[in-house]
Amino acid sequence: MSKKNREFQPSQNSEELMELHLGPQHPSTHGVLCIKLKLDGELVVGAEPVIGYLHTGVEKECETRTYTQVFTLVDRLDYLSGPAEEQAFAAAVERLMGIEVPERAEIIRLILLELARIGSHLLWVGTSALELNMSSIYMYCFAAREKILDLLEEISGARMFPSCWRIGGLSRDLTENFDAQIRQFLKEFPAVWKDLDNLLTNNYVWCERLIGVAVIDKQLCEQYMCTGPVIRGAGIPYDIRKVYPYLGYQNYQFDVPTQMEGDSYSRYLVRMQEMLESISLIEQALGKLKPGPIICDNRKVALPPRHELARSMEAVIHQFKLISEGLHPPIGELYQAVESARGELGYYLVSDGSNRPYRLRVRSPSFPHIDVLRKVLPGHLLSDIVVAIASVDPILGDVDR
Amino acid sequence: MSTESTLDTLRAENRDWIVSDESFLGETTLEINLDGLKPCLSRLKDDFGYKVLMDLTAVDYLHPKATTKIVYWLHNPADFHRLRIVFFAERGGSVPSVTDLWEGAGAYEREVYDLFGITFHGHPNLTRILMPDDWQGHPLLRDYRLTEESVEFKHGVKPKVPSEIIPYVKKK
Numbered sequence: 001m002s003k004k005n006r007e008f009q010p011s012q013n014s015e016e017l018m019e020l021h022l023g024p025q026h027p028s029t030h031g032v033l034c035i036k037l038k039l040d041g042e043l044v045v046g047a048e049p050v051i052g053y054l055h056t057g058v059e060k061e062c063e064t065r066t067y068t069q070v071f072t073l074v075d076r077l078d079y080l081s082g083p084a085e086e087q088a089f090a091a092a093v094e095r096l097m098g099i100e101v102p103e104r105a106e107i108i109r110l111i112l113l114e115l116a117r118i119g120s121h122l123l124w125v126g127t128s129a130l131e132l133n134m135s136s137i138y139m140y141c142f143a144a145r146e147k148i149l150d151l152l153e154e155i156s157g158a159r160m161f162p163s164c165w166r167i168g169g170l171s172r173d174l175t176e177n178f179d180a181q182i183r184q185f186l187k188e189f190p191a192v193w194k195d196l197d198n199l200l201t202n203n204y205v206w207c208e209r210l211i212g213v214a215v216i217d218k219q220l221c222e223q224y225m226c227t228g229p230v231i232r233g234a235g236i237p238y239d240i241r242k243v244y245p246y247l248g249y250q251n252y253q254f255d256v257p258t259q260m261e262g263d264s265y266s267r268y269l270v271r272m273q274e275m276l277e278s279i280s281l282i283e284q285a286l287g288k289l290k291p292g293p294i295i296c297d298n299r300k301v302a303l304p305p306r307h308e309l310a311r312s313m314e315a316v317i318h319q320f321k322l323i324s325e326g327l328h329p330p331i332g333e334l335y336q337a338v339e340s341a342r343g344e345l346g347y348y349l350v351s352d353g354s355n356r357p358y359r360l361r362v363r364s365p366s367f368p369h370i371d372v373l374r375k376v377l378p379g380h381l382l383s384d385i386v387v388a389i390a391s392v393d394p395i396l397g398d399v400d401r
Numbered sequence: 402m403s404t405e406s407t408l409d410t411l412r413a414e415n416r417d418w419i420v421s422d423e424s425f426l427g428e429t430t431l432e433i434n435l436d437g438l439k440p441c442l443s444r445l446k447d448d449f450g451y452k453v454l455m456d457l458t459a460v461d462y463l464h465p466k467a468t469t470k471i472v473y474w475l476h477n478p479a480d481f482h483r484l485r486i487v488f489f490a491e492r493g494g495s496v497p498s499v500t501d502l503w504e505g506a507g508a509y510e511r512e513v514y515d516l517f518g519i520t521f522h523g524h525p526n527l528t529r530i531l532m533p534d535d536w537q538g539h540p541l542l543r544d545y546r547l548t549e550e551s552v553e554f555k556h557g558v559k560p561k562v563p564s565e566i567i568p569y570v571k572k573k
Contacts, residue, residue, distance in 0.1 A: 052531040059516075060540050060547055095426060222452050222478065224505035236478070243481050334426050335456070335474060335485070348472070350460050359541075363456040363474075371508040400531055 017045065024053045028131045028386045031396030033370065035389070039382060047377035047385075049370050054400040062360040066326030067093055067167060070357065075161040077362060078398035080120040083112045084340035086165035089360075091246055092336035092349040093167050096329045099301055104292040105169040106247045107285045111182070112155065112162060113247070113338075114278040114285075118189075119148040120341035120393075121271045125196060128268075128390040132209055137199055144192045147185050154178050167327060168302045169295025182286065189279060197272060210265040214376045214388035217262045224372040228343020228365050229274070230392055232258045233266035240339035252284050264391035271393075301327055326355040335363075342366050342393055364398040404429050404482050407449050411441070430485040438488050439497050442473065446502055451475035451484060454499070457509035459517045461543045467492050469517055469542075473499075490519055492542070498523035516541035 018039045023029040032053035038046035058077060062070050074089050075082030087109060094101060101109075126141030149159040154175055156162035164171045200206045216224075221231045231238050237256040241249040257273035259266030295302045303322055304315035331353040337346040343365030350359040369392040377388055408429065412419060418437025423430050433441050445451040456474035473486040490496050498521035500507045510521045511530040518539035521527060529536060538545055 052529075052533070055531040057540060057547075060545075064547060223503055225453055225455055225503075238478070332425055333430075333460075334428055335483075344455070346456060346474075348456065348458060348474070359460045361456070361458045361460075361472075363458075367508065368505055371505060375504070 029389055030394055033396055042381050044377050044380050047374050049373050051399050054396045058401050059360055062357055066355050068326055071165055072163050077401055078340060078395050080123055080395055081116045081340045082161040083116045084338050084345055087113060088336055088338045088345050088347040090165045090167060092347045093329055096332055096334055099168045099296055101169055102293045105294045107289050108170055110247045111282050111285050114281045115148050115151055117341045118275050118278050119145050121275050124393050131386050131390055151182055154181055166295060173294050209387055213264045213384045214391050215263045216376060225368045229267045229270045230369055232270045234262035235260040240337050240344055244337055252281055254281050264387055267391050328355050362401055366394040366398040370394050370399050430487055432487050442499055443502055450477045450479050453478055454503045454506055457506055459513045463543050469519055471496055493518045495520045495522050500524055
């Protein structure tokens with residue numbers, strides 16, 4: 001049942017409407033988002049999202065960088081799921097060049113992606129609860145997310161943006177401690193999840209504030225290209241990992257959780273279930289992990305191992321060519337999608353055969369989710385706006401690029 | 402219906418709309434001329450099930466001919482086939498808007514207008530979306546120079562131009 005308030009009829013006299021800019025300096029807009037609201041008392045009668053405050057021109061900047069340099073730029077777009085951005089770009093180039101990624105690298109990539117998904121959903125639950133004044137949940141979520149950041153640090157040396165993706169594999173292998181550390185995390189996480197579930201799922205305040213707010217149904221999803229938890233909350237089991245599998249997702253057992261109502265509460269339930277699915281995916285991946293190479297041995301693509309440089313002139317030449325010039329994918333264009341924590345993240349890559357992308361377009365999942373708010377918000381009370389914005393989980397770095 | 406049979410049907414019906422089509426790495430690209438753009442998109446949406454416009458973007462070219470390619474990336478939610486419709490527009494030219502087919506296309510069209518300078522006639526509110534409203538130029542055009550902003554307190558320092566190394570277009 002939609003919570004849209006139909007009892008209040010908006011007054012016909014436009015002089016009585018108040019225009020209010022929510023944001024861009026507002027703590028609960030998840031970044032620098034401005035929403036121009038038209039208010040009739042407490043009732044929202046019009047809403048227009050204004051974006052662009054975080055525009056960094058990454059797409060233009062990528063045209064000036066070699067393919068290897070792009071990684072550090074793109075993972076800062078959606079700063080909560082950097083691995084997904086890197087995977088999308090790497091997979092696009094690898095598909096264009098026809099490179100096979102070694103199995104071990106694929107599995108480690110998958111573990112990183114799923115860790116980032118859990119981290120992103122934890123941050124979403126925490127901040128959404130904080131906006132409803134439940135600050136203890138925020139602390140629980142951040143304490144759990146800290147473990148994930150530690151794991152990312154253990155793998156790559158960086159906490160949020162691993163940047164360890166390379167065309168054809170990964171830059172470094174897992175450390176010795178990693179296995180024990182991630183198993184510890186997998187052991188502890190279900191209890192944390194259960195805590196959150198106990199605190200929120202049947203919480204009276206949480207349910208009252210979320211149920212029926214910001215209903216995005218199937219038709220709206222189709223019109224506005226919504227993906228990810230938004231479309232799954234509306235009852236459509238659309239998940240890139242199932243539909244266009246990458247990294248061998250077709251070899252894993254996992255479900256795509258869906259809910260039928262399409263409101264904020266459904267999206268909350270979907271995200272909570274997804275965390276458990278990710279945990280199961282990581283466990284399966286750890287079971288498949290076998291020793292092996294972590295980057296392909298094509299010397300035109302991947303750097304030669306360090307120890308070869310002292311012995312082989314050929315390795316030195318390859319090293320020099322790759323570092324100074326980079327790699328040259330063939331001419332062509334393609335679209336590569338991955339499922340980030342927010343939905344379909346697509347990279348449209350146009351290559352002209354040179355060592356830099358001719359055009360790199362990022363189809364970000366949050367962009368349509370912000371745009372759909374203009375249809376969703378009118379009819380709600382002002383206090384529901386914060387919940388509605390939070391429920392589509394926008395990351396403004398991803399929206400504005 | 403597979404992408405191939407969709408294409409065959411379209412080809413049989415309207416020979417003059419389709420300029421060319423090619424398949425690369427499992428993705429089908431269909432080039433459409435101006436007359437066929439709107440009818441073709443609405444036909445694909447209504448009759449062939451390509452109900453979702455997953456992405457709308459553009460690519461700018463200077464060689465061999467200065468033109469901007471508008472790219473529509475259609476998605477069929479029933480069988481998950483995808484189709485790329487491209488249309489070569491004049492640089493800074495005008496293209497019919499598809500906001501009447503997909504409401505959500507409005508934001509994407511504003512983005513293309515903002516970054517490439519293509520106007521979409523029939524769009525309800527075509528303004529800049531990412532860049533500031535008073536911005537000059539359209540940054541994703543290939544001949545738009547990427548420059549570093551000079552820092553106020555460092556007089557005498559010549560701003561670097563990172564893009565001077567790039568606009569390198571292969572001569573064919």
